[in-house]
Amino acid sequence: MITGLVSIILPTYSRHTDGYLQRALESALAQTYPNFELIIVDDGSVDGTAKLARQYSRRDHRIRYLRIEENTGIPAYTTALAFLQTKGDYISMLFDDCIYYPHYLETLVSKLNGAPELGMAYGRVLVHVPGKESYEFGTKYNQVMTRAGGNCVPNVCVMIRREVIERVGWADPHILLKRRNDWDLWIRIADYYPIGFIPELIAEEFGSMLSDSLSNLNFVYLPLSRKYVQQDRNSMLNPRNIENYDPFRSDFADLNDHELQALRMLELEHYVLTSDISKLITLKIMNNDLGFMKIRAKNVTKKEVDDRLQRLLYWCREYFQWRNNDMMSKINFLENEISELHRLIWLKDEHIYRQANHIYEQQLAIKQKDAHIYQQQLLIEQK
Structure with a gap:
């Protein structure tokens, strides 16, 4: 018999009107593995999300609602605040543009319970792209390829042991990594733990269809991002320290004028979007x-x-x-x-x-x- 409390963190911003948030919540409630808690962290939504989230929290005691009144636009920061409210042995993310398959939690908990040495485990996701055929994403983890800039891990399909986060810290909220903080977290975890892969579809993603998703709104300065991730940030990324973290800091390296201006433009972009x-x-x-x-x-x-x-x-x-x-x-x-x-x-x-x-x-x-x-x-x- 598989056991262990799973904490699901669901960050959201104004995805109630189009029905995405409700669909994500229903997919969580449809899990065959019942021992979970779900923390909805609302980044200042203005479309009725608060009302819907409170309805679900009253409907099921496993669901809790955390609201941030002013939109931060940095999911790695809001989810760190949500992590501080969790109690689970395992941590998973459910995004408001995704859904879990019913066997999602059961599959990942079984994998981690059966291999205590693993720091995290993940499966495959079905990605929907407007005007194109849907495709499956997720392959066996490769640290060399990931460090080179690639990514083989769908972030909606990941489950992490709690003690791993306590050791390596949370996803980095710096604006250089707004679209790649998951990629950075996999690298930091893999430096200390083996990562397990399940070649099975366990979720679906619809984010590429939405104009306001992070991948469609935010730019990536990859050379500067690579320079940033060279520093050791694990201790400062412990969720207990997250409120003191500066997502716009530039003191991590000797930056030239071009790099400083690129960082400024990322902050400019961030303020426009929020x-x-x-x-x-x-x-x-x-x-x-x-x-x-x-x-x-x-x-x-x-x-x-x-x-x-x-x-x-x-x-x-x-x-x-x-x-x-x-x-x-x-x-x-x-x-x-x-x-x-x-x-x-x-x-x-x-x-x-x-x-x-x-x-x-x-x-x-x-x-x-x-x-x-x-x-x-x-x-x-x-x-």
Whole structure:
């Protein structure tokens, strides 16, 4: 008989409206292995997620709800806070764009119980891609390939022993690793423990279909990421120390000007994605003889502009000055960087406009139908 409490951590941000969060929760409740707890950690959702999560926590005593009021945009940080609330012998992640198969927990617990030397175990995932055939992902772990930048571990299919996290720390919340903190964690675990693989489908992932997923919103500076992970971070990544961790720090190596600017741009990107920039300010780019960027706030009082926005505006100006060496750099900045900034803003708000566009199309179809009926009436009257 397999035993052991499993703690499932489910990070989420505004995935209630489209039904993804509810589907993920139902997949957890459908497990054949009943000895689990599920911690929903809500990163400041604004779409009714809180109401749904509280309904599930009242429905099943194994489910608890942890809410962070202001969106951080760093899942490795929010899940570390959730880890501090867990009691399980084993830790698994369930993402709000994924589902577990019913035998998920039973399969992974059985694997770890049967091989006490393993630090973690994982299976395979079925990945859905819009407009393409779905594919299976997950192969036997290879530390050499992983250190070279590859990844063979689907993060939704992983179960880790609790004592492993106590030894090597949690996933790193630094913005350089926002999309690759799982890859970094596998490497750190494999430095101390063997990793078990089960060549079996145990989950499905739909994240590549969503415009607001981390993989579709955040860029990766791979050379700088590799430089960052060379340092020993295990002790500082213990979840008990996570609230003191600086996800934007640049003191991990001697960085040149280009690397420092890349790090600044990642922070700029982060603030764009976690602030309602399109509702707070209108960006107006003005070139003059001094070559600086004016950013004018619209309908914003001084009290409403918080520290994050001030920092964003400062780095927008700094980045422009850095790129403003000659007229060509000005043109490149205006055509590329600003268009990219607006693209990020648009992606942030896309889900809001989707329903409005649908309503508009319905109204247009009704108007076209009315016009057709009117034309038919005119023809009948003419006859």
